Amino acid sequence: MTELLRVARVDKTFAAPPRFGDGLLRLIGRAPRRAALRAVSDVSLDMTRGEALGLVGESGCGKSTLGRVIAGVHPQSAGRVLLDGAPVTDAAGMKTTTRVQMVFQDPFASLDPRMRVGDGLAEGPLAHGLTTRAGARDYVGAWLDAVNLPREAAGRYPHQFSGGQRQRIAIARALAMQPDLIVCDEPVASLDVSIQAQIINLFLDLRRRLGLTMIFISHDLSVVRHVCDRIAIMYLGRIVELGPGAEIFAQPRHPYTRALIDSAPRLALDDATAVFRPIEGELPSPLNPPSGCAFHQRCPRAQARCRGERPEMRTIEAGREVACHDPL
Amino acid sequence: MSAPLLEVRDLRTEFRTRAGALRAVDGVSFSVGQGEIVGLVGESGSGKSVTGFSILGLIEPPGRIAAGSIRLEGRELVGLSHRALRGVRGRRVAMVFQDPAATLNPLLTIGRQMRLALSAHQALGAEAARARCLAALRQVGIPDPEARLDSYPHQFSGGMRQRVCIAIALINEPRLIVCDEPTTALDVSIQAQILSEMRKLVRETGVSLIWISHDLAVVSALADRVMVMYAGRIVERGPTRETLRAPRHPYTAGLLASLPAAIPPGAPLSQIAGSPPSLIDAPPGCAFAPRCPRAAEPCRAEPPWSEDGARAARCHFPLEAGAP
16 A cells, blocks of 8 residues: 555644734734634644545534645645645645645535536646647546536536536546545535435445545545545544544544544434434634643543643554543 | 314415426425424425425515415414514414524624514513523523623524524424424534434423424434425325334435445445426426336326325335335
């Protein structure tokens, strides 16, 4: 297995947006100091070619930001993102490679409504010399075949397609750039259950046929478990648990992972399973994260140490890492 | 058995479009008893939300209730004047929407919004009104309600905002609350908190809920009875867990089979072929037939209800009990 992606100690902070009056304050020497939002903190992970990694967590945990940093959409604030040993963004924060592509959640927003599907699919490959004007038609056709859309789709506009078909178009557009890695940010979250199954099957099929390496970002544990080999659970900007999906589901080691699995709704077929097991409390604000372990206020196992000292990610058995002082 | 709290008969709600009348709800009948949680499940465009909006009299032109009857506590709501409806809405039946950020007024404190909802129906003194607001906030599990009355919506998290919306729905002590995907926009840990509180609320106050959702798992754990909608019609209904254990309608069975949890990781999911039909000029017969693995010649005619105790499916070839 060859290593494809290396994410080493990546941070991503967003400066607070400027507010009305900041300039005036600065003029009189009282520039406001506002906390920057640290969306991703000290994340490290590796991926081998052909692997599918799931990034899971609640809203605000940093999973989408991490996905975008890996895809070179946002430059990281610290640390390194290397694809085959080469950085994904240059010193100025510009993306340097077309070998990572993204698929977004909402196919109604991610496709240009005024561009024919075929033109939209050919735009990137033409700009980067992956095809020629003369060959574009066949090139686009082949990628439409890959996502099980008819070739006639190329001549139509996005609004003529249903949500599931549009997501297929968005996937074809990412694939047409012949990436080594695709980052899919909640690609099935806005689809109906029956359509969701079609798209998940498409991903499974593409993985098998093209040997796709994939990061799959989702809040839905059952979807990630189905599609991915390994899963990273994030909480408040950090990965708190990382390991093979089957093992994490069978035996989570971080109390947050356990709580997240328990609170996810599952089909209840008798009264005994028709119970809700919520996690106490609310997600803390990433602008003002708690001291020590970010989960300690909601954790049933929290001790004095968890309040003061942040647990580092450590390997507790082969292939499994967890950031907890007292893992399950 | 006493008369049900809500009785909907042959409801038909249409929207006028350039292409013709779009029949969003096409002959829906059901009832809701006191203290009951009824799940209304379906995919987008199945008519589940329009059914909820119709009950509240919230269908605006170009939409209209073309036919049918909606009786709440024995009183007919279809055809009521705007003025008369306003006396019912919020008082006898309330609604909670999917997006609490869009439901609340960002410029008013939540205390003020709650008092407005209260004063629309009841004349209470300042002290009594405040006490009622605090009680409603406590009922939905908002900590420290005295301090939160003077907060603005943006000072609440998404989950807390939805609790405020539920508190506002509760404030006039309605008999029925129509909940339209109220936890869909929330994280699972917060969703589980709200679901368990809703169940407690129903037990304590005897209010009835219509819970509209696309999420079978949520409905399976919450609802006493479930109704599955497809293309504007109810295609299956029955006690929730019994129905989901052994569905009779092929559409319900297809939905259940397409859940990732149903099979081992990595295996292809069972999928329902095709996509939902257009609701304009729908051909007669079963709307699901073009996607149905069991479809045959008779499916071109209107499918009959096949009833079996509390359960019923609208299908020419319902699945047998115990069949996969």
